[in-house]
Amino acid sequence: MIQESLSLLAVFAHPDDESMGMGGVLAKLSAKGVQTHLICATRGERGWFGAEDQNPGLRGLGLIRTSELESAAKLLGLCSIHFLDYLDGEIDQAEPVQAIGKIAAHIRRIRPQVVVTFPPDGNYGHPDHIAIGQFAAASVVSAADAAFVDGEDRSPHRVSKFYFMVDSESFVNRLAPLLGEITFPMEDHVRGEVPWQEWMVTTRIEMRDYCQTAWRAILCHKSQLASLGPLADLEEPAAIEILAMQGTFYRVFSMVNGGRDIEDDLFEGIK
Ligand SMILES: [Zn+2]
Numbered sequence: 230m231i232q233e234s235l236s237l238l239a240v241f242a243h244p245d246d247e248s249m250g251m252g253g254v255l256a257k258l259s260a261k262g263v264q265t266h267l268i269c270a271t272r273g274e275r276g277w278f279g280a281e282d283q284n285p286g287l288r289g290l291g292l293i294r295t296s297e298l299e300s301a302a303k304l305l306g307l308c309s310i311h312f313l314d315y316l317d318g319e320i321d322q323a324e325p326v327q328a329i330g331k332i333a334a335h336i337r338r339i340r341p342q343v344v345v346t347f348p349p350d351g352n353y354g355h356p357d358h359i360a361i362g363q364f365a366a367a368s369v370v371s372a373a374d375a376a377f378v379d380g381e382d383r384s385p386h387r388v389s390k391f392y393f394m395v396d397s398e399s400f401v402n403r404l405a406p407l408l409g410e411i412t413f414p415m416e417d418h419v420r421g422e423v424p425w426q427e428w429m430v431t432t433r434i435e436m437r438d439y440c441q442t443a444w445r446a447i448l449c450h451k452s453q454l455a456s457l458g459p460l461a462d463l464e465e466p467a468a469i470e471i472l473a474m475q476g477t478f479y480r481v482f483s484m485v486n487g488g489r490d491i492e493d494d495l496f497e498g499i500k
Contacts, residue, residue, distance in 0.1 A: 235496055236264035238341040240365035242357040243273040244298035245450040250394050252443030253436035254476050259306025266309045266339050270361045275317035277456040293452050301449035304442055321360035330379050332368035337383035343495050344369055348393035354413040354420025393479040398424040400474040407460045432492040434476035440469040
């Protein structure tokens with residue numbers, strides 16, 4: 230039985246990460262009375278904009294994507310969004326202590342039992358995803374440390390459960406015919422999806438009933454839909470079928486439970 234005082238903080242890099250990555254889970258938790266909060270490190274200023282003559286500029290695209298995220302957040306029932314205001318594509322150049330201090334201060338203010346972020350592979354190698362995942366991990370540790378000064382002088386808070394949002398092999402395989410391979414080009418190599426083996430998944434959330442909401446939240450990110458290719462053109466029922474395969478997580482640590490059994494709730498073990 231989920232209680233009203235439960236809260237979750239998701240720490241991601243760009244507007245749309247929340248809807249595309251775990252929209253169904255966020256919608257379900259919000260509907261069950263969990264307070265869901267989002268830290269978004271950038272405003273997605275370097276996202277898709279089509280032809281060069283349609284380029285709204287970094288600030289312009291950032292504003293568009295901020296308002297798209299606000300619409301999606303309303304559908305998903307998020308309680309709050311906090312931007313760290315790093316520039317899209319430059320999170321890994323952020324000054325680490327400052328970035329960790331900002332996130333730790335949010336953790337100490339929101340006091341979530343559960344924090345979710347990107348796994349070490351950034352889902353498909355995106356350096357922003359990898360960087361924010363590392364900062365989030367350091368922030369969870371720092372927020373609990375009484376000796377850590379966050380700049381806002383807040384009291385320590387120990388997160389009970391920390392998760393990576395992972396893409397399972399079956400989900401990646403299902404997506405492949407629609408999206409092709411999801412890759413991220415670097416200067417000297419191309420990165421791609423590293424699907425998590427089914428046995429590596431510690432937590433599977435059933436949230437099919439909330440995937441219609443998740444799909445509509447994805448569609449709020451209008452400026453970015455062209456980058457989704459045929460996926461964006463799916464009829465709602467087909468999109469729901471695919472989104473229902475998400476909800477897979479890796480439990481990095483838990484202060485309240487353990488073992489090999491697959492969890493079906495991010496708050497399992499929290500009374
Ligand atoms: Zn992203």
